[in-house]
Amino acid sequence: MSQIKKFSYQDTRRRWLIPIAVFLMFFIELLFLNSLILSFKFFLPYYPVSTIVFIIAIIAFFAGNYVAKFFYSFTSRSRIINIVVLFFYIVAISFYFLKLYFWGESLSDLNIYVKSKYFSVLIIVVPSFLCGVLNNYFLNISTGDFLDDKNLLFSYVVAFFLAISAVFYLSAFDFGHGKFACDKNIAASLVSLLLFAVMIFINQKFNPEPLYAKQYIDEEVEEDKQKILREDLFYTYLNFTYIITYLYLGQILLNRFYVFSYKNMDLYIGATIISMVVGFFAARLKKLHLFHIISESLFPLIFFAFMFILFYAESRFSYKIALSLSAVPSFVYGFALKKTFDNILERYDHQQRYRVVNFALFIIPVPVIFILSIVSFTNIVFFLVLYIIAFLNLIIPALFVFNLKISFVKKFCYLGFILTLIFTTVFFHIYLKLPFNLKKFYNYSENFEVLQNTNYNLPYIVERGEVRFLGEPAFYLSNSRIKNYKRAVAALSLYEKEGTRSLVIDSNQSFFKNSLYTLLDDFTCLDPVPERFVDDNRLPVSGLESYFVYKSEIVNFILNSKRSFDFIIDIPNIFDQKNHSFRFSRAYYNLLKNKMNEAAIYGLVVDLKFMPAQRLESALKNLNSSFAFSNFYLFSDVLVVLCSDSEDSLQITANAYNRLADDISSNQQCSLIFYDNIHLLENMLPVKLSEILQKIESAGDSFNPEILRELKSYKNIINSSFLKSEPKLASSIESSFAKNSKILSLLSQMDYAETIDDYEKEIDILLELKKFTPYNDAIKNYVNAHLSYKDKYYQGEAVRFEKLKRWDEAVSLYKAILKIDKNNFEANYRLALLYITLQDLNQAFKYLDDALKIDKNNPDAIYQMGVLLFSTEKFKDAIKYFETAKELNLRTPLLFMYLGLSYEKIGDTAKALECYEEAASIDPEDLKIRELRDMLKAKLSSTSTVTEAQKTNMIDDEQGERISLPVNKKAINARIRDDEQ
Structure with a gap:
């Protein structure tokens, strides 16, 4: 033919x-x-x-x-x-x-x-x-x-x-x-x-x-190889839509378990495309005439397997392994795609093929990806989209297969495959406890909840933690960090003149709204961090912020703004400090200068703890190239850099200095960070930028903010050019420095001790400062304000460290509390518990004894003293404390267990058995208590005469052994008795 x-x-x-x-x-x-x-x-x-x-x-x-x-x-x-x-x-x-x-x-x-x-x-x-x-x-x-x-x-x-x-x-x-x-x-x-x-x-x-040629066809072969083709283009295009959707959902799935980054996304796209090419080639080796039709039903099978493995592993294997797993579905997509193209080639002529392929490759992906990109994927949305697509993948081929003239057995097998896949999917979804709620399927940020639990109105910040996005630190929350950011803004406000228009570029606005911006008269606040980077999380409204925040990329804001500014304050977050080098480039500073009036000031605030030394060095060099004059403040590990082309702009005026004094006396936020305006000036580094660069370069990668403190000098501040226009003010400041030199030195040490979490030293300095309070009202108010909340702050921190099992830091905090108030029962008691955990008997006795002197009727402290006495084999004394605790209505299984052990030790087996029975009634599931009781019962019921050496009771097995402190797993994890109450 x-x-x-x-x-x-x-x-x-x-x-x-x-x-x-x-x-x-x-x-x-x-x-x-x-x-x-x-x-x-x-x-x-x-x-x-x-x-x-x-x-x-x-x-x-x-x-x-x-x-x-x-x-x-x-x-x-x-x-x-x-x-x-x-x-x-x-x-x-x-x-x-x-x-x-x-x-x-x-x-x-x-x-x-x-x-x-x-x-x-x-x-x-x-x-x-x-x-x-x-x-x-x-x-x-x-x-x-x-x-x-x-x-x-x-x-x-x-x-x-x-x-x-x-x-x-x-x-x-x-x-x-x-x-x-x-x-x-x-x-x-x-x-x-x-x-x-x-x-x-x-x-x-x-x-x-067109060219025409006669083609001869073997009728028998052609009949054997007859292909069944779909008549509707809709199904061909649907195949492309499925593949694009699954590839997109695969990327989202990886984002859930592995930190999103552009590198990971590039690797995923590269790997999936290569796998599709391999599948493309593999499809040439095997001619499956119906595969372009039934291949859709394999898409959910292979994708579900990939998804369930990821949920089961929960990031326990590397991203490379996960990427390798994602290649398996992509291989199937490539295989199916090749069969789809074969179908197009056989079904259509030249121009029809061109239109179909052009539409499939270059038209369909655009709206599909666009729609998926604007969808907010919560857990429920992700699984709904996935399961709807999977349902279509199974049903449409099923309708086609059941209309074919093929054997009933093949149709039944295909139906069995569909039902098995559905039931298996439901089973694993329930077994793996996959979430089906309105929470985001994956997050850009981590640990934002610590900020939502923070009350910035309080005089101290109890919470502490690191907020991250894209897997890297973005903001570090601590009491000292918040205070230093406020101090930085107060220092910057010294340079605001009457009628100054300020622009505040603050990348921390999503994490912390600095209430001291209100010290600026006319300012615009810009936050370049979009809400999607913090997963649309919002800080709780505190009531102290009375300013509006613009959300915009910095460059776009600068280009679109019709205003020019006299003061630009720039506060990058720690993510910016590490990843966004443009924020510290000469091109950036020159761009800002285009919006700065003549003699305007640029102020940069950076966190030195998270600032790479090379980035800091580069920033300072670029500032040195862009501006003629500079000045610096150092608040522990927060550095403030002030730059201008006018030396007069960096002068401190008497009006500004006195205004700050008024703010400190009238504004609670200011009074908690400075005791007097001279306290702020004490943090100035009146040196040339080259001197700071020399310090940074000499330190190299081991740069520590502490080395910049060496540049502080009261004499240099007095003699600096920044006070030359106000000789009377300079004289007044010189007098204040002379009068308060000891206080200022202690304050500087205290601020640094707080920053490095040296709690005991911080309290020692506070108590040293207290000696100056009788004849200095300013320092009296400042010290009393800090002492009034330090014990509560330390208490919260100590409990947090206990939960993290950081025992030594918790001990340090409780000792700091006792320096404030040695009669603090809670601190003495919890110190005793910590020393029990650390197996330091002498210290545990000391602090528990002090706790009982403060509250002699506290049943928990009495019980713990009994435990300590038991551990030192003073069983009769231990019994007195255990009995007293029982009389004070303390009823825990461990109390009766140790009371029973003590009675058994002194030979009173009847009372010991009674105590074991009581302990077992309180906690019937405790195997140790049941074992003690059963062994004692066996001992009492025995009619044999045994020598002392033949006894097998577990207490006697411990004869001659040092009984370790009874710190069991429950005690370590839950911090002993009082947490079990």
């Missing part, structure tokens, strides 16, 4: 160049977009740069793809159009990659963005548009049949996928950044020239004249 078949292309000699050109084109385009995104991310770190760039690029790509036919309709000589389009494409790409070589920083992405956002958009649009034109040509050629009955669709798809995978892998391994950046730019330009060289030899027409 023969039939006439239509072909599109006759020349087969150079068709192998087309997939090479496809790979090179997409590789260059994606490399260009990746470089552009990384460049924009540098100065727009919190902005959704990736999303915006890809949206612009895709729109331009679609536009080029759409108008390509119009271009190619002008002439049948497609090579001319290709070369012209490619020439402009190479010019656009090379301009981007090489612009810094020829025009320098004037054409950096930042400067282009600052000068014209529209030109930045144009840089994205032009290459993407031209890439769309070229892609239309390549796809059209690849979907046509050559005279030897072959086509290039398989090669086209593989080349496309390999280009995607290659770029994302290069991005994941940071190729082309840092020291390789220049090499990358040159390499990208050379690759574009290679594409041009390849394109010269491609001469296939876009609109070829």
Whole structure:
């Protein structure tokens, strides 16, 4: 049998160049977009740069793809159009990659963005548009049949996928950044020239004249190999939609168990695409005529297996292993995709294939990914989306299979597969206790709840913890840290003049709203951290903040703002300090200067504990290059840097100094951080920036903020240029320093002791300061205010450390409390418990005895004293304490157990048995108590005469042995008796 078949292309000699050109084109385009995104991310770190760039690029790509036919309709000589389009494409790409070589920083992405956002958009649009034109040509050629009955669709798809995978892998391994950046730019330009060289030899027409040939078909073979095809394109497109959805859900699933990062995302995309390519090749080895139909039902099976393994393991294995597991579903997707393409090739002619493939590869993914990206994935939403997609994957193929003319056994097996998968999924969902609630499926931030439990209105912050996003520290909460941030703002307010317009750029606003900003008269507060980075969490309303906070990326705010400022205060969070180098670059400072009035001040506040030494050194050098004058304050580990081009702007005026004194006396927030305005000036570092740089450089990676304290000098403050305009003020300050030198020295030591959690030293200094209170009302109010809450603060901290099993730190805190009040029962008692845990008998006796002197009728303390006496084999004395505790209505199984042991030790077995019975009635599940009781009963019921050496009672087994302190697992975990009450 023969039939006439239509072909599109006759020349087969150079068709192998087309997939090479496809790979090179997409590789260059994606490399260009990746470089552009990384460049924009540098100065727009919190902005959704990736999303915006890809949206612009895709729109331009679609536009080029759409108008390509119009271009190619002008002439049948497609090579001319290709070369012209490619020439402009190479010019656009090379301009981007090489612009810094020829025009320098004037054409950096930042400067282009600052000068014209529209030109930045144009840089994205032009290459993407031209890439769309070229892609239309390549796809059209690849979907046509050559005279030897072959086509290039398989090669086209593989080349496309390999280009995607290659770029994302290069991005994941940071190729082309840092020291390789220049090499990358040159390499990208050379690759574009290679594409041009390849394109010269491609001469296939876009609109070829059809060719016809007679084809002979073996009827029997054809009948055996008959394929059953779907009649509706909807199902073909649905297959692509499923794959995209599963790939997206796979990324979300990994985000739940592993910290989200762009590197991890790049690795995931690269790995899944490579796995799909492997599946693509594997599908060529086996001809499964119905696989493109029934493959959908395998998608949920393989994805559920991947998901349940991750939930079962709960991050116990590395991300690389999880990535390897994700490759298995991707392999199946690739296998199914190849069969889908085979179906398209066999079902449709040249132009129909082109339209179907073009729609499937370049149209469908965009709305699917866009819709998924705007969905807020809570636990319930994730599983609903997943299970609905899985249900469609099972039902639609089932309807098709049951309409086929195949045996009932095959239909029954397929039905059994579906039912088994459904029941298995339900079982594992329940067994693994997968959440089905409104909580977010994965979070950007961690430990934000510690902030929601914090009351910033209190004079002290009890809570302590580290808030993280994207797996790295973003904010560290502690009482000393909050105080130092407030001190920094108070110091900055000294330099505010009348009519000053201030801009506060505070990246900590999501974690801590500094109430002392109200010391500034006219200010705008900007928070660049978007709410999605903290998972839309909000701080509880405290009532002290009376200012509005703008949410915007810094660069965009500066460019859009029509106001200029006299004072810019910049407070990066610790995530910024480590990851966002632009925030400390010369380009950033120059950008801010464009919005600063003449003689304006720039103030930088950084946390030195979390600031990399190299980053700090770089920031100070850039500030030194950008501003003429500088001044510094050091509040323990919080550094304040003030810079200006006018030395007069950094002068401290008498009005500002006196205003601060009024704030300290009238504002409770100020009175808790300074005892007097001279206390603030004591933290000034009146040195040149070069001296600080020298300290940092000499310390290297071992830099400690403590070394900067060596630069403090009262004489240097008095003699500094910052007081030269106010000689009377300088004289007054000199007198205050002389009068309060001892107090100021102690305060400085106390602040540092608080920062490093040296509680005992902090209290020692407070008590030393108390000696000055009879003749100094200011220090009297300051010390009394601190002592009034320190014991409560230490108590809370000590309990927290006990829960963390950090016994030594808890001991230090309780000792600090006793220095404030030696008659504090709780501190003495809990110290005794801690020393029991630490097996220090002498200290335990001491503090427990002190506790009983304060409260002699406390049953818990009495019981613990009995335990200590029992452990030192003073059984009769121990019995007195145990009996007293029992008379005070303490009824715990351990009390009666130790009372029974004590009676058994002195030979009173009847009372011992009575105590064991009582203990067993309180806690029938305690195996040790039951064993003691049963062994004693056996001993009493025995009629045999045994010698003392033959007795087997467990108490007698302990004869001659030192009885260890009764610190069982329950005592260590729950902190002994009083926590069990």
